[in-house]
Structure formats: structure tokens, C-alpha cells
Amino acid sequence: MDITDFYDTFFEEAEELLADMERYLLELDVDDPDAEQLNAIFRAAHSIKGGAGTFGFDVLQQTTHLFENLLDHTRQGELTLRRDIVDTFLETKDMLHDQLDAYRNDEEPDQEAFARICETLQRLALEEIGQALDGANGVPGQSSVDTPAASAPEPAPTPGEASPGEASPGEPASGGGGEKRLTVSLLNVGDKDRGLLVEELEQLGEIEAREGDSACYRVTLTTAVGAEDIEAVMCFIVEPEQLRIEQGDAEASSAGAGEPRLTVSLINVGDKDRGLLVEELEQLGEIEAREGDASCYRVTLATAVSAEDIEAVMGFIVEPDQLRIEPAGAPGSDAPAAGEAPAPDADEPVPENVAEPVAAPAADAKAETPKPAADKPKQDKPKQDKPKARKAKSGGGESTSIRVSVEKVDQIINLVGELIITQSMLDQTVSELDNVNHSGLHNGMNLLQRNARDLQEAVMSVRMIPMDFVFSRFPRVVRETAGKLGKEIELVTEGESTELDKSLTERIIDPLTHLVRNSLDHGIEAPDAREAAGKPRTGKLTLSAKHQGGNILIEVIDDGGGLNRERILAKARENGLNVSDGMSDDEVWQMIFAPGFSTAQEVSDVSGRGVGMDVVKRNIQGMGGNVQIMSRPGEGTTIRIVLPLTLAILDGMSIKVGREVFILPLSAVLESLQPSRDDLYAMAGDDVVLKVRDEYLPVVPVHEALDVTDAKTELDEMIAVIVQGEGRRYALLVDELIGQQQVVVKNLETNYRKVPGVSAATILGDGSVALILDITDLHRLNRAKKEARRGQRVDAAPTTLSRKEVEPS
Amino acid sequence: MTTQTTDAALAATEEQNREFLVFSLGDEEYAIDILKVQEIRGYENVTRIANAPDFIKGVTNLRGVIVPIVDLRIKFRLENVEYGGQTVVIVLNVGERIVGIVVDGVSDVMTLTPEQIKPAPEFGVTLSSDFLSGLGSLEDRMLVLVDIDKLLTSQEMALVDSVSE
Numbered sequence: 021m022d023i024t025d026f027y028d029t030f031f032e033e034a035e036e037l038l039a040d041m042e043r044y045l046l047e048l049d050v051d052d053p054d055a056e057q058l059n060a061i062f063r064a065a066h067s068i069k070g071g072a073g074t075f076g077f078d079v080l081q082q083t084t085h086l087f088e089n090l091l092d093h094t095r096q097g098e099l100t101l102r103r104d105i106v107d108t109f110l111e112t113k114d115m116l117h118d119q120l121d122a123y124r125n126d127e128e129p130d131q132e133a134f135a136r137i138c139e140t141l142q143r144l145a146l147e148e149i150g151q152a153l154d155g156a157n158g159v160p161g162q163s164s165v166d167t168p169a170a171s172a173p174e175p176a177p178t179p180g181e182a183s184p185g186e187a188s189p190g191e192p193a194s195g196g197g198g199e200k201r202l203t204v205s206l207l208n209v210g211d212k213d214r215g216l217l218v219e220e221l222e223q224l225g226e227i228e229a230r231e232g233d234s235a236c237y238r239v240t241l242t243t244a245v246g247a248e249d250i251e252a253v254m255c256f257i258v259e260p261e262q263l264r265i266e267q268g269d270a271e272a273s274s275a276g277a278g279e280p281r282l283t284v285s286l287i288n289v290g291d292k293d294r295g296l297l298v299e300e301l302e303q304l305g306e307i308e309a310r311e312g313d314a315s316c317y318r319v320t321l322a323t324a325v326s327a328e329d330i331e332a333v334m335g336f337i338v339e340p341d342q343l344r345i346e347p348a349g350a351p352g353s354d355a356p357a358a359g360e361a362p363a364p365d366a367d368e369p370v371p372e373n374v375a376e377p378v379a380a381p382a383a384d385a386k387a388e389t390p391k392p393a394a395d396k397p398k399q400d401k402p403k404q405d406k407p408k409a410r411k412a413k414s415g416g417g418e419s420t421s422i423r424v425s426v427e428k429v430d431q432i433i434n435l436v437g438e439l440i441i442t443q444s445m446l447d448q449t450v451s452e453l454d455n456v457n458h459s460g461l462h463n464g465m466n467l468l469q470r471n472a473r474d475l476q477e478a479v480m481s482v483r484m485i486p487m488d489f490v491f492s493r494f495p496r497v498v499r500e501t502a503g504k505l506g507k508e509i510e511l512v513t514e515g516e517s518t519e520l521d522k523s524l525t526e527r528i529i530d531p532l533t534h535l536v537r538n539s540l541d542h543g544i545e546a547p548d549a550r551e552a553a554g555k556p557r558t559g560k561l562t563l564s565a566k567h568q569g570g571n572i573l574i575e576v577i578d579d580g581g582g583l584n585r586e587r588i589l590a591k592a593r594e595n596g597l598n599v600s601d602g603m604s605d606d607e608v609w610q611m612i613f614a615p616g617f618s619t620a621q622e623v624s625d626v627s628g629r630g631v632g633m634d635v636v637k638r639n640i641q642g643m644g645g646n647v648q649i650m651s652r653p654g655e656g657t658t659i660r661i662v663l664p665l666t667l668a669i670l671d672g673m674s675i676k677v678g679r680e681v682f683i684l685p686l687s688a689v690l691e692s693l694q695p696s697r698d699d700l701y702a703m704a705g706d707d708v709v710l711k712v713r714d715e716y717l718p719v720v721p722v723h724e725a726l727d728v729t730d731a732k733t734e735l736d737e738m739i740a741v742i743v744q745g746e747g748r749r750y751a752l753l754v755d756e757l758i759g760q761q762q763v764v765v766k767n768l769e770t771n772y773r774k775v776p777g778v779s780a781a782t783i784l785g786d787g788s789v790a791l792i793l794d795i796t797d798l799h800r801l802n803r804a805k806k807e808a809r810r811g812q813r814v815d816a817a818p819t820t821l822s823r824k825e826v827e828p829s
Numbered sequence: 830m831t832t833q834t835t836d837a838a839l840a841a842t843e844e845q846n847r848e849f850l851v852f853s854l855g856d857e858e859y860a861i862d863i864l865k866v867q868e869i870r871g872y873e874n875v876t877r878i879a880n881a882p883d884f885i886k887g888v889t890n891l892r893g894v895i896v897p898i899v900d901l902r903i904k905f906r907l908e909n910v911e912y913g914g915q916t917v918v919i920v921l922n923v924g925e926r927i928v929g930i931v932v933d934g935v936s937d938v939m940t941l942t943p944e945q946i947k948p949a950p951e952f953g954v955t956l957s958s959d960f961l962s963g964l965g966s967l968e969d970r971m972l973v974l975v976d977i978d979k980l981l982t983s984q985e986m987a988l989v990d991s992v993s994e
Contacts, residue, residue, distance in 0.1 A: 434892075434893040434894070435892075435893065437893050438892050438893040441890075441893075680876070680877065725879075726879035726880070727879050727880065728879070766893075766894075766895045767895075768888070768895055770894070770895065770926070771894065771895060771896050771897055771926045771927045771928060772878075772888060772895070772897040772988065773987070773988065773989055775878055775879070775880070775881070776879075776880055777879065777880075778878075778879075781876075781888060781895050783890045783893065783895075786874075787874060787890055788874045788876060788889075788890065789874075789876040789887075789888050789889060789890050789895055790876065791876065791878070801880075
């Protein structure tokens with residue numbers, strides 16, 4: 021086991037912390053900042069710093085250190101927040117993210133950016149609170165990456181400077197000296213982990229003594245590092261509740277008292293539950309006495325676990341009001357003396373320290389007003405102290421989600437798909453048996469069918485994640501873009517809980533960002549213009565998501581000036597597009613998606629950016645979706661993206677050619693019809709076009725493109741399916757339409773290779789494989805084959821006969 | 830990947846005996862490293878793939894995985910290629926892919942000592958000696974030992990995109 025094994029854990033945690041930080045920063049009301057939010061931001065920075073220190077990510081550690089100090093001044097009210105300060109904080113957060121990415125990719129972070137951000141933070145500190153930030157040798161420019169001693173949280177060379185910086189505020193500054201003595205107790209830590217932890221501790225300071233067994237192993241350490249930092253470091257290896265850190269002499273006090281003793285009273289708990297609870301308690305500590313009856317059963321327990329944790333654990337078995345936890349010595353007494361809390365160190369940021377025995381009376385006071393269930397601290401007080409918050413996660417409510425690799429999920433989806441196929445095969449066999457003699461079997465089959473479908477649905481839903489994942493990044497985008505453009509914009513999001521396949525949510529972000537920027541830039545007018553038009557100065561941008569059938573609709577709605585039909589038409593003419601004044605609005609709006617039709621200068625005279633709308637449209641089509649625009653002059657524009665819910669399932673139309681079955685993506689099918697011979701025209705040799713309502717469409721016979729034998733060849737016996745792929749419309753000739761069905765998309769390239777004219781494969785109800793046709797590629801394939809055939813014919817009879825004479829059409 | 834496994838296989842040869850799965854194509858007996866074999870199943874329900882070489886019979890559904898099926902009899906230009914109840918597909922793990930090969934029948938599993946494995950002579954065009962790891966002699970029988978990894982990932986099998994080669 022190597023410390024690098026914990027890198028991934030750290031990266032993931034840090035990533036989440038940064039995401040939290042951004043969310044809190046954005047929610048922050050600069051005029052009246054919420055202390056809880058400031059604390060949460062501070063703690064996020066602090067935790068990242070701790071981890072970064074352990075793993076030797078110096079740049080990250082130093083940046084977070086400066087940031088943390090600044091945040092600390094902020095939460096203590098010494099620094100008054102302003103919008104631009106929050107912007108700087110956001111910028112710092114981005115920088116931390118970049119640094120994190122760099123470390124993740126085994127690279128050194130950008131030194132220049134690091135120096136710049138340090139300077140920015142220092143300047144901010146100087147200007148706003150008139151003092152430089154202490155600690156961490158954070159003199160900007162003087163990069164300390166080369167001097168690990170300076171940055172690693174070892175005893176700092178200048179203790180007076182480093183220690184107050186490292187020690188978090190509120191923690192006793194241990195006599196102003198740099199080093200202090202801490203006792204670190206490891207509870208129920210296995211040998212292997214313990215070895216690792218002790219190694220860690222050796223890095224952090226000097227170990228003076230170590231003793232104990234695996235149930236409780238004590239290490240006395242002289243160090244300049246704060247207890248909280250040590251905890252942050254160790255939490256990567258052990259659970260917070262396995263760890264207790266006490267200030268130097270606390271050792272004596274804890275040795276005197278042994279483990280804090282708690283009395284747990286179970287009120288009206290049945291025998292069975294009581295047995296369970298007592299077992300639980302045995303795991304948590306040593307039971308010294310037990311007495312009482314079902315109406316009130318008392319257990320005296322020597323344990324290192326706090327009362328609150330015990331409560332959280334037991335909350336699974338009994339109601340909170342059936343439980344009372346008190347420090348021993350006050351059995352039954354409902355009013356424990358507050359004086360029992362002789363807590364010089366009971367300051368907020370060190371709850372895991374000597375504060376342990378203190379926590380008990382505190383919990384006791386709460387117990388009088390029935391303490392809410394275990395998950396309450398997590399929901400209602402998300403901004404608790406970090407260690408507590410973690411406890412709530414791991415001990416109390418048990419983490420509500422687990423990380424699973426996508427492959428694992430896909431494997432389950434595969435297996436369930438297989439189950440469904442087996443089930444339908446069985447179903448077929450059973451349906452041939454007569455109902456009277458086999459009614460039990462038939463009933464069983466019905467049940468199986470229903471369960472299998474439910475299972476499939478449930479499994480598919482695992483891949484789905486809420487749109488909140490996408491929407492949550494837009495407050496930032498809107499804030500920044502609006503700031504740059506000098507516009508006042510209110511962002512409203514609707515339907516954040518609408519779920520979408522994970523692979524699609526990731527791919528929708530870029531196009532959606534582009535559309536949002538576009539709306540802010542060209543859609544919503546400047547405040548003055550809005551006022552002149554009789555609208556509120558603040559523009560409104562709405563992002564909404566909702567389900568409709570098997571699709572998700574994502575809309576970007578602005579209340580701006582709407583699209584300008586005349587200018588789009590004029591621009592289109594300029595670009596040489598084929599337009600007429602009689603075109604419908606829809607057709608006109610679609611023109612802004614034409615390649616090269618830069619929506620920027622031309623439509624609204626504001627400078628453009630990066631990708632064009634054509635790229636947006638292409639991306640969305642690549643996901644099997646499409647874009648619609650609705651716009652009213654003076655009232656605003658709505659851009660609607662319609663996407664399939666998942667790429668793993670496709671709405672398909674199954675067709676038959678010869679004896680083979682193929683699937684067409686239903687989204688590409690416009691209509692199907694039985695062509696009459698009169699509507700088919702031959703042209704230029706063997707090309708055929710089909711006339712459909714005054715439109716001539718090229719014809720692609722599937723059996724020719726895919727070499728199907730035994731297919732119908734008489735044109736008027738076949739069925740024409742009109743399809744559209746990437747703007748091109750044509751008629752596919754097939755033998756038979758079988759029906760519509762949802763199919764599970766399987767990649768052909770996993771074990772084989774790309775097949776021309778085919779996008780993927782699927783498994784039909786009878787267990788056989790059917791190919792899903794690629795509408796765009798099929799057209800191309802057909803042309804290529806035709807050309808190849810022509811070439812062959814010319815080769816075969818090059819001298820005497822022209823092509824027409826060889827095979828008159 | 831391929832060369833690594835071959836090297837490893839050769840190294841193993843020097844030390845110990847190897848097990849081979851023996852199958853027949855027409856009247857000839859071939860053998861492949863048994864560790865490459867995932868399973869053996871009947872030939873059924875193969876979906877043809879358009880515009881593929883004739884020896885690629887198509888794809889089939891192996892418990893939810895789409896697996897290409899190659900008919901080695903056609904690849905080796907044997908006569909009398911027939912599909913019946915006896916026709917067998919050997920499902921192989923080649924690199925990270927799963928591929929099925931069609932053979933006339935599977936006879937048994939043989940252990941060959943290093944002495945029994947003779948170097949392969951230069952063959953004709955149909956089966957380049959590049960794809961052979963040797964000839965196994967077993968009393969009066971001769972087994973053609975096929976380096977199935979090399980064969981199935983070769984350009985001429987057209988099983989993998991040439992880009993990914």
C-alpha cells in the first residue's frame with residue numbers, strides 16, 4: 021500500500037469540495053453574507069489544503085493556504101465582501117481546479133498563474149484589511165516549490181510565523197510557540213493502516229511516545245501542525261470517528277478518565293431491538309454496566325465515540341425519543357449540570373479534540389427536546405463543522421450514493437437485456453402450450469415478464485442523472501457574461517430534476533453554453549433599451565427541461581427583442597443562400613444554423629465568439645436530437661433542443677429486405693408510402709427518382725446498397741420509406757415494414773469494426789442480431805457502389821459498346 | 830500485445846508442456862492454445878454483414894455481446910463448406926476482442942511436450958507460416974498449430990479497423 025493509492029480519493033473529494041465552494045460563492049449575498057456559507061467555503065479550502073499538504077502538492081497547498089487565510093478574515097468580518105472580491109474568489113477557485121487537474125495528470129501546475137494568483141490574493145489582503153497574509157512563505161513570485169521543507173507541513177523553519185497560519189482560528193494558539201504536543205489516538209485501526217498513519221505522523225512532527233493496541237493506539241507527537249490539519253490528512257486513510265486528537269496534556273486527563281463514560285438509556289424498547297442495540301454498543305466501546313427493564317434500560321459504556329454518533333447509529337433501530345444518552349454519573353437526571361462541561365477548548369473548530377466529553381452534555385440538552393433522527397444534521401445543517409459533516413455521512417445516514425464505474429453499469433444493462441430476450445423466447449414457447457393445463461406456468465410467465473420489464477427500466481435509470489448537473493454551471497456563465505456585456509440578467513431554471521443519460525448530459529453542456537451566451541449577447545437588450553421598450557430593466561433568461569414521450573426538451577428562453585427576420589433574410593441573400601420573402605418564419609429561423617452564417621455581427625452587430633450555430637446544431641444532431649426556434653419580435657426567443665433520453669436505447673422502425681431485418685432510427689423516418697410506377701422516374705442510366713408531392717427524391721434500394729439476396733426487385737412492389745439524414749432527404753426502398761420498437765443499441769466496433777452504412781447493431785426478441793442503418797452513410801454507400809458498378813461495366817466492354825448499349829435501362 | 834503473448838508462449842514452451850484444442854477443417858487437424866478459447870457453441874443465428882469478405886459470416890449474439898463469426902474453412906479455401914448440426918463455433922478471446930471461428934468439428938484437447946512441437950515449414954499462400962507456431966507430431970497424426978492471435982488480428986482477416994492496427 022502506497023500513499024499514491026489515496027490520490028484518487030483526494031482528487032475526487034477535492035473536486036467535490038471545489039464544486040461546493042463555487043456553489044456557495046455564487047449563492048453568497050455580498051451585502052449580507054451568510055456566516056454558514058462563509059464557513060462552508062472556508063472549510064472547503066481548508067480541507068483541500070490539508071490533503072494537498074499530505075500528498076506534497078505544494079502549489080495547491082500554498083494557494084489554498086492564502087485563500088483560506090483570506091476567507092478566514094472574511095468570515096470574521098474583517099474583510100467586507102464586494103462583488104469584485106467574490107469574482108476574485110471565483111477566479112481563485114478556478115485556479116485551484118486547474119492546479120488539481122495538473123496534479124491529476126502528473127504535471128506541475130502553471131507557475132506563472134500560481135504567482136499571479138498569490139499576488140492577487142496578497143494585494144486584496146493588503147488593500148482590504150491592511151495586512152499581508154501570513155504563513156506558507158506565500159511571498160508571491162518566490163516560488164517555494166523547490167524548497168519542499170518550506171511548504172510541507174513539517175515543523176516550519178520560522179515557527180512563529182507558520183504556526184498561527186497553520187493552526188486554524190479558534191484553536192488555542194498553544195502558547196504562541198510553534199510546536200506543541202498532541203496525542204493522537206487511533207481507535208480500532210488495523211495494523212496495516214496504523215503503520216501508514218504512524219509514518220504520516222512521523223512526517224508531520226516528532227513522535228515522542230507510542231503505545232497501546234489495535235483497539236486504541238496512542239501516539240504522542242510534537243508538531244507545529246494543527247490538530248485539524250492532522251485530522252484532515254488522516255481522514256484519507258481512516259474514518260473520522262477512528263481518530264482522536266488531543267492537546268498535549270489532555271493525555272493525562274483522558275488517561276485519568278479513561279474513555280469518557282456515557283449512559284445510554286433505552287426507553288420502551290422491545291427485547292429484540294434491545295439486544296441489537298446492546299450489540300451495537302459493544303462495538304462502539306466497552307460496556308461497564310447494564311441494568312433496568314424494558315421501560316427503561318440503562319447501559320453504561322466507556323467509549324471514545326461521541327454521544328451524537330451513538331445516537332446516529334441507533335437511530336436506525338429506534339426512534340430518537342426512545343433514546344437518551346448522558347455522560348455517566350448523571351443517570352436518570354434530566355438536568356445534567358451545565359457545569360459538567362469544563363471546556364476550555366470547546367471552541368467550535370475542534371470538535372474532535374478534547375471536546376469529546378463535552379459533546380455529551382450538549383447532546384443531552386438536545387435529548388430533552390427529542391433529538392431529530394440521524395440524518396437531520398446532514399439535511400438541516402449542511403454547514404456544520406467538517407468532521408461532523410463527515411460523520412453524518414459515514415456514520416449516520418450512511419452515504420446516500422455510491423460511485424460505480426460506467427462499465428459496471430453497462431454490464432448490468434447488458435445482462436438485463438439478455439434476460440429480457442430469454443424471457444421473450446420463453447414466452448413464445450409457453451404461448452404455444454394450452455392455457456388450461458398450464459395455467460400456473462402462464463401466470464408465472466406473466467409475472468416474469470412484468471418483473472423483467474421493471475428491472476430493465478430500473479437499471480436504465482441508473483445511467484440517468486438530473487439536469488441539475490448541467491444547469492448548475494449556468495449561474496456562473498450568466499453572471500460573467502452579463503457582467504461583461506453590462507446587462508442585468510436574472511437566470512431562472514426549471515425542471516432541474518429532469519433526468520437524462522449521463523453521456524448526453526456531458527455532451528449537451530457545450531452547445532447549451534453557446535446558446536445561453538447567444539441569448540445574453542444578442543437576445544436580451546441593454547437595460548436602457550429595455551426600459552425604452554417598456555420592459556423591466558432586468559432581462560430574464562429561463563433554462564428549462566422537461567420530458568415529452570421518450571424525449572427531453574431543453575429550452576433556452578429569453579425575453580429579449582426576438583430574431584430580426586429582415587436582417588436574416590438580407591444576410592442569407594448576401595451569402596448566396598436560396599431565399600424568398602414568402603418563406604415561413606420557421607424556415608427563416610433555421611437559416612441561422614447554416615454554416616458560415618455567423619449570427620454575430622450580421623444579426624445583432626455584436627462581436628461573435630468561437631463556434632457558430634452550425635456547430636451547435638451539428639453537435640445536437642450528433643446526439644440524435646434537433647433544434648427548433650420560436651421567436652416573436654419584441655417578446656423574445658425560445659430555442660428548444662429535443663434530445664432522446666438515452667443513446668443506449670433507440671426508437672427504431674424495423675424493416676425487412678429479403679430475409680433480413682434491419683432497424684431504421686425512427687427519428688430519421690419522415691413517412692412511408694407505396695410508390696406507384698408512375699411516380700418513379702429513371703434518369704442518367706440506373707439512377708431512379710421518386711416524385712413525392714412535387715418533390716423529386718433520389719431512391720436508394722436497400723437490397724442494392726447492402727447486397728441482400730432474395731429481395732424484391734420490382735420497384736412498384738416495394739415500399740418507399742422517406743428518410744432524412746443531415747439535411748438530405750431520400751427514399752429507401754424496402755420489402756416490408758415490420759413495426760416500431762425500442763431497441764438496445766450495441767456497438768459493433770467492440771469486437772468487430774465499422775461497417776459501411778451501419779451505425780450499430782441490436783438484439784431482437786428472438787435473440788438474433790439486427791443491424792441499425794446509418795441513414796447518411798447509406799446514401800453515400802449507395803453512390804459509391806453505383807460508381808463501382810459502372811466502372812466494372814466500362815472495364816468489361818471498354819472498346820466496342822457504350823454503357824447504355826450494354827444495359828439499356 | 831500480440832508479440833508479447835507470443836513471446837510469453839514461446840518462453841512457456843521451453844519450460845513446460847502446453848495444452849491445445851484440436852479441431853478439424855475438412856480432413857486436416859489444427860490446434861490452438863486452449864487458453865484462448867472461451868467456449869464452444871453451435872453455429873446458429875448469424876446475421877450477415879454487407880460488403881464484408883466472404884469468410885466473415887456475420888455477427889451473432891453471445892449473451893448480449895455482438896461477436897463476429899469467421900469461417901476458417903472459407904478462409905483456408907477448403908471445399909465442401911456446409912453448415913449442419915455438427916458445425917461448431919469456437920469462441921476465442923483475442924486481445925481484448927471476442928471472435929468466433931467456424932470449424933468442422935472439435936475433436937479433443939491434447940498436451941504436447943516441447944519435443945513434439947516441430948518448427949513449421951514454409952507454407953503456401955493460403956496460410957502463411959507467419960500464422961503458425963509449429964507442427965505437432967503425435968504418433969501418426971500431425972497437428973497444425975495456429976497462432977490464432979496473429980491470424981485473427983492480421984490485416985487480411987479484416988476483423989479490425991486498419992487504423993487501430
